[in-house]
Amino acid sequence: MLSRTGARERNEDALGVWSHDGVCYCVLADGAGGLGGGDRASKLAVGRMLASLQARPGCSGDTISESLHAANVAVVEAQREDARFASMRATAVLLALDTVGRRAVWGHLGDSRLYCFRDGGVVVQTVDHSVVQEMVLAGYLRADQMRTAPERSQLLGALGDSGEFSPQVQGEGFTVQPGDAFLLCTDGCWEPVDEAQMAADLAQTETAADWLRCLQQRIVARASPRQDNYSAIAVRCAAAARPAADPPTLVTD
Numbered sequence: 001m002l003s004r005t006g007a008r009e010r011n012e013d014a015l016g017v018w019s020h021d022g023v024c025y026c027v028l029a030d031g032a033g034g035l036g037g038g039d040r041a042s043k044l045a046v047g048r049m050l051a052s053l054q055a056r057p058g059c060s061g062d063t064i065s066e067s068l069h070a071a072n073v074a075v076v077e078a079q080r081e082d083a084r085f086a087s088m089r090a091t092a093v094l095l096a097l098d099t100v101g102r103r104a105v106w107g108h109l110g111d112s113r114l115y116c117f118r119d120g121g122v123v124v125q126t127v128d129h130s131v132v133q134e135m136v137l138a139g140y141l142r143a144d145q146m147r148t149a150p151e152r153s154q155l156l157g158a159l160g161d162s163g164e165f166s167p168q169v170q171g172e173g174f175t176v177q178p179g180d181a182f183l184l185c186t187d188g189c190w191e192p193v194d195e196a197q198m199a200a201d202l203a204q205t206e207t208a209a210d211w212l213r214c215l216q217q218r219i220v221a222r223a224s225p226r227q228d229n230y231s232a233i234a235v236r237c238a239a240a241a242r243p244a245a246d247p248p249t250l251v252t253d
Contacts, residue, residue, distance in 0.1 A: 002212045002234075006188060006227035012038030013186050013231035014046040020057045022100040025050070026233045029071075030112050030186040032158070033088030041075050041090040045159050048074040049094055059098040061171015064107040067094055068159075068167045075160040089158035092167070093126065093184050097235065102176045107169035110158045113190055115183040116174070117202055122195050126168065129157030147191045178239040181211070188228030192219045208234035 005011040012031035017024065029045040031038030052070040056063065071092060079086045091110025098104070106114050108126045111133070116124035127133060128146075131154040135141035141149060157166060181202055193215055201214035212234050219230055 001232070002189075002216060003231035004216070004229065006229050007223065007225060008227075008229055010036070010039055011229045011231075012042055013188070013229045014039070014042035015184075015231050015233055016046050016050050017233065018050055018053060020054070022098060023057060023059050024095075024097045024099060024235070025053050025057075026095040026097070026182075026184055026235065027053075027067075028093050028112055028184045028186065028231060028233055029159070030091040030110065030188075030229070030231070031088065032090065032155075033085060035084050037085040037088030038090070040078065040085060041088040041160060044074050044078055045071040045090045045092055049092065053096075059096045059101070059103060059105055059173075061105055061107075061169050063096060064094055064105055064169050064171060065167070068092060068107050068109060068169070069165070072159045072161070072165050076162045079160060079162075089155070089160040091155070091186070092159050095182060095184060095233075095235070097176065097182070097237075099237075103173040104176050104182070105169075105171050105173055107167050107171075109167040110155050111187045113183075113185055113187075115185075115195070115198065117181045117183070117199055118177065118179065120199055120203060122199065124174065125195070129168070130155050144194075147194070152187075152191070176237055178237060180237045181208075182235040182237075183232060185232035186228075186230060188230035189215065189219065189232045191228070192222045192230075208236045211236070 015028040029042040031042030048071045049067045052067040091112040093108040093112045111128040131151040
């Protein structure tokens with residue numbers, strides 16, 4: 001895991017990892033809102049997502065949906081309790097990885113992303129809930145312009161919306177292969193580093209920690225005077241050492 005303040009006054013990102021009975025859960029949130037509301041929203045979201053998973057662990061779309069819903073309810077309730085935080089919001093991304101059954105499910109809301117890298121390329125990339133993502137989908141903007149477009153900070157979905165709540169959930173189960181690597185990250189991480197560079201750094205490193213150190217070096221080297229908070233969780237999957245007669249089991253690093 002990696003989380004840094006960047007050039008901002010406070011870190012409004014939050015993240016956490018919890019494992020239970022062969023399933024590894026990774027959760028990450030990026031807060032927004034003045035007067036400290038952003039860091040409050042992200043911490044509240046991560047804490048509530050983990051609490052939901054601990055109360056009803058599993059590796060299914062329902063598990064992911066319930067966790068995200070619980071986090072949204074928590075942020076909305078906190079908005080109503082204190083008028084200073086009425087506008088606070090948080091993006092969220094959540095991964096559940098079954099290391100025995102070799103399956104993964106995930107969900108997200110906002111512009112914090114989940115990637116899965118395989119054989120040197122990206123095989124999964126979540127679709128942002130943002131104005132620039134909609135512009136790309138509509139053909140008004142090229143994908144390579146998302147990182148610099150003036151509208152890049154405008155979200156179309158986040159935790160803390162009391163009206164429509166529509167997170168994207170991949171609940172059918174994604175088959176994980178040895179060598180796969182997952183990256184959950186906030187926009188402060190993926191904006192300065194494109195996917196080709198992420199994949200190149202992955203190929204040159206052996207551990208999740210080394211991969212994140214390479215990503216951090218790239219972010220620092222390209223940081224603007226207004227560099228956002230940047231946070232990420234990296235998971236690398238490998239075949240566990242077992243007798244040849246046994247099927248491979250994935251372990252997380």
